[in-house]
Amino acid sequence: MSTTTTPAGPPALSPTRTVKAWWQAAPFTLVFVVFFLIPLALTVMVSFWNFNEYELIPGFTLRNYAAIFEGCSTLTEHGDFCVSLSTYLSTLKFCLLVWGITLLVGFAVAYFLAFHVRSPGMQTLLFVLCTVPFWTSNVIRMISWVPLLGRNGLVNQGLMGLGLVDEPVEWLLFSDFSVVLAFVHLYTMFMIVPIFNSMMRIDRSLLEAASDSGASGWQTLWNVIVPLSRTGILIGSIFVITIVMGDFVTIGVMGGQQIASVGKIIQVQTSYLQFPLAAANAVILLAAVLMIIWGLTRLVDIRKEL
Amino acid sequence: MSHTDHDAPAPSAPTGLSRRSLLQGTAGMAGILATGLAPAVHAQEKIVLRYLGTAVNQDKAIAEKFKADTGIDIQYVAVTTDDVTKRAVTAPNSFDLIDTEYFSLKKIVPTGNLKGIDTKKIKNADKITPLFTTGTVAGKAVGDQGTAPKKVIFLEGEKSKVFAKSPTQFMSLIPTVYNADTLGIRPDLIKRPIESWAELLNPEFKGKTAILNIPSIGIMDAAMVVEAKGIHKYKDKGNMSKAEIDLTIKTLIEAKKAGQFRALWKDFNESVNLMASGEVVIQSMWSPAVTAVRTKGIACNFQPLKEGYRAWAAGFGLPATLSGRKLDGAYEFINWFLDGWAGAYLNRQGYYSAVLDTAKAKMEAYEWAYWMEGKPASQDIKSPNGDVLAKAGAVRDGGSYEARMGGIACWNAVMDENEYMVRKWNEFVAA
Numbered sequence: 001m002s003t004t005t006t007p008a009g010p011p012a013l014s015p016t017r018t019v020k021a022w023w024q025a026a027p028f029t030l031v032f033v034v035f036f037l038i039p040l041a042l043t044v045m046v047s048f049w050n051f052n053e054y055e056l057i058p059g060f061t062l063r064n065y066a067a068i069f070e071g072c073s074t075l076t077e078h079g080d081f082c083v084s085l086s087t088y089l090s091t092l093k094f095c096l097l098v099w100g101i102t103l104l105v106g107f108a109v110a111y112f113l114a115f116h117v118r119s120p121g122m123q124t125l126l127f128v129l130c131t132v133p134f135w136t137s138n139v140i141r142m143i144s145w146v147p148l149l150g151r152n153g154l155v156n157q158g159l160m161g162l163g164l165v166d167e168p169v170e171w172l173l174f175s176d177f178s179v180v181l182a183f184v185h186l187y188t189m190f191m192i193v194p195i196f197n198s199m200m201r202i203d204r205s206l207l208e209a210a211s212d213s214g215a216s217g218w219q220t221l222w223n224v225i226v227p228l229s230r231t232g233i234l235i236g237s238i239f240v241i242t243i244v245m246g247d248f249v250t251i252g253v254m255g256g257q258q259i260a261s262v263g264k265i266i267q268v269q270t271s272y273l274q275f276p277l278a279a280a281n282a283v284i285l286l287a288a289v290l291m292i293i294w295g296l297t298r299l300v301d302i303r304k305e306l
Numbered sequence: 307m308s309h310t311d312h313d314a315p316a317p318s319a320p321t322g323l324s325r326r327s328l329l330q331g332t333a334g335m336a337g338i339l340a341t342g343l344a345p346a347v348h349a350q351e352k353i354v355l356r357y358l359g360t361a362v363n364q365d366k367a368i369a370e371k372f373k374a375d376t377g378i379d380i381q382y383v384a385v386t387t388d389d390v391t392k393r394a395v396t397a398p399n400s401f402d403l404i405d406t407e408y409f410s411l412k413k414i415v416p417t418g419n420l421k422g423i424d425t426k427k428i429k430n431a432d433k434i435t436p437l438f439t440t441g442t443v444a445g446k447a448v449g450d451q452g453t454a455p456k457k458v459i460f461l462e463g464e465k466s467k468v469f470a471k472s473p474t475q476f477m478s479l480i481p482t483v484y485n486a487d488t489l490g491i492r493p494d495l496i497k498r499p500i501e502s503w504a505e506l507l508n509p510e511f512k513g514k515t516a517i518l519n520i521p522s523i524g525i526m527d528a529a530m531v532v533e534a535k536g537i538h539k540y541k542d543k544g545n546m547s548k549a550e551i552d553l554t555i556k557t558l559i560e561a562k563k564a565g566q567f568r569a570l571w572k573d574f575n576e577s578v579n580l581m582a583s584g585e586v587v588i589q590s591m592w593s594p595a596v597t598a599v600r601t602k603g604i605a606c607n608f609q610p611l612k613e614g615y616r617a618w619a620a621g622f623g624l625p626a627t628l629s630g631r632k633l634d635g636a637y638e639f640i641n642w643f644l645d646g647w648a649g650a651y652l653n654r655q656g657y658y659s660a661v662l663d664t665a666k667a668k669m670e671a672y673e674w675a676y677w678m679e680g681k682p683a684s685q686d687i688k689s690p691n692g693d694v695l696a697k698a699g700a701v702r703d704g705g706s707y708e709a710r711m712g713g714i715a716c717w718n719a720v721m722d723e724n725e726y727m728v729r730k731w732n733e734f735v736a737a
Binding site for chain 1: 386388389391392395412413414416417513516519521522562567568569570571572575576579583584585720724725728729731732733735736737
């Protein structure tokens with residue numbers, strides 16, 4: 001929307017141009033309204049409805065929200081936080097761990113691809129290699145962790161064969177470790193792509209200038225490359241955080257269904273026809289994710305950078 | 307078809323070519339639709355019945371045999387147990403025949419989405435095993451805690467939203483398959499007899515047990531354990547009070563915190579993997595999962611326990627809106643299903659069929675002796691697709707039909723406090 005392209009250079013856009021611009025935006029707006037805004041509005045509405053075993057009862061009640069936060073003012077008899085709080089904390093913990101690890105790994109891989117691999121052909125080839133994990137179905141991939149990490153799995157057999165441990169290591173599977181491992185394995189790609197994209201747009205002469213001015217490799221990395229890749233870092237972070245916050249399949253399978261996640265709670269509630277409760281949970285989850293993203297965009301002005 | 311009536315007088319002359327051709331187009335379309343639905347053409351159309359249920363019961367061979375016998379097509383719509391209920395409540399016109407569990411009726415029947423099945427049109431209705439109608443096996447009453455079929459099988463009329471207290475002409479579901487579930491064990495890894503549900507929480511198996519993560523069924527298994535450990539005696543395991551739910555979940559949480567469970571499972575295949583890989587040596591299990599572990603050549607028992615079994619039963623229901631030839635077709639399918647061939651097929655898979663006499667007629671004597679009478683196999687026992695399930699001389703886990711079904715302690719259920727229970731179950735998962 002820059003005014004420089006208009007030959008006459010008037011300060012405001014002509015009305016016909018504005019109308020055209022609206023038309024251009026219309027198809028996506030329509031899709032957005034029909035498939036996102038309306039369902040979202042319905043979700044918010046249903047979250048205030050009442051329900052019984054077999055039907056939704058339109059109305060306005062705060063009972064669903066109250067049920068979610070019931071008992072959250074005190075600790076349970078086992079010394080835990082209430083379900084909602086501990087579930088959100090556990091989900092946030094995974095989010096933070098996965099975000100940190102995928103960021104480090106993703107940045108390193110993207111850096112290697114962007115600055116060390118010179119030929120575009122090789123870059124493409126290595127990129128395709130990174131997508132190999134996505135060639136099989138998600139469920140198959142997760143089930144195949146069992147023979148690898150299980151009690152009688154390959155890793156444990158190797159460790160015992162080397163005499164490093166006497167008993168099989170139990171925490172390799174159905175644990176926080178295995179959940180984080182599966183997430184990192186799945187979602188590092190979402191970090192690599194946007195960071196790589198940002199890095200490719202860095203003017204190479206800036207790096208030469210830094211080097212000419214006597215900056216060390218680390219200094220160039222920290223003061224030139226990281227600031228210039230932050231759009232990519234931000235976009236990658238948004239991908240990873242939103243996916244992990246809403247996930248229930250990976251946490252379910254890799255955590256042996258013993259680790260709670262917000263997504264899982266919503267899924268259980270919908271399968272028991274408790275739609276208003278599920279809707280209330282979804283609204284709270286959405287609010288939490290939006291707050292995280294809002295916080296992130298405070299750090300980087302994404303519109304300016306793009 | 308009122309469309310044609312409305313469109314016919316419409317072409318008021320001077321509106322221009324485009325509008326005119328458009329109108330003609332609509333009239334033409336309506337015409338095609340009208341002829342397409344005309345009775346003369348309709349009568350020659352094949353009937354296709356959309357059969358909603360879980361994949362476990364939807365066998366290709368059954369649909370093929372039915373088609374060969376009657377010419378009616380069965381189109382399977384396979385979803386999970388919970389989704390069958392969800393579809394029945396939210397989209398009752400998306401199927402012509404539903405295969406669902408009796409316990410879900412408490413959610414479906416009050417919506418009025420099912421019609422009572424007229425037993426006068428069901429040839430073998432009076433031969434349906436008394437387990438369903440009176441809750442007895444061989445004249446003896448079995449456990450009726452939970453949603454026992456006898457409590458929900460009769461409706462007050464064809465269009466009824468309430469269950470009848472005593473037998474009537476109309477049934478909510480015509481039973482198809484049923485079984486009694488217990489714990490599955492790996493005898494090669496446990497190396498001692500297992501006789502009680504209490505063993506699931508025995509610290510001896512710390513980190514090597516699993517329970518299923520379907521709240522309404524998992525809580526029943528947990529209740530069997532709580533009772534076996536002598537912690538509490540329930541009035542009705544299938545309909546607990548809030549205090550009882552709290553107690554049961556508390557027991558589960560304590561065990562979980564002590565590291566008793568290796569995993570929880572939700573999917574049939576997960577339970578097979580857990581058992582076959584040796585991650586778990588004792589867990590809640592379903593009969594076909596035990597068979598699946600065994601066909602991998604791994605020892606696995608569906609262990610009969612002294613406290614009894616948790617039973618389940620499924621049956622055919624008809625959507626309230628079904629009518630005409632599809633309704634006749636659905637009745638024909640149900641009659642065919644009870645006629646023996648399908649029953650024999652199910653019995654050979656380790657389930658039980660609703661009408662035993664007709665199934666017996668379609669089974670070999672040695673098969674009947676192994677599956678139903680609890681006698682040692684006089685020759686190798688094969689599954690319907692030819693896999694050897696048991697070698698000659700083997701005896702079925704749990705013995706005869708009477709011993710097994712007579713040992714029912716409770717039935718899968720939906721509790722009055724279902725919402726509270728699901729919330730507490732989530733607490734267990736989060737702990």
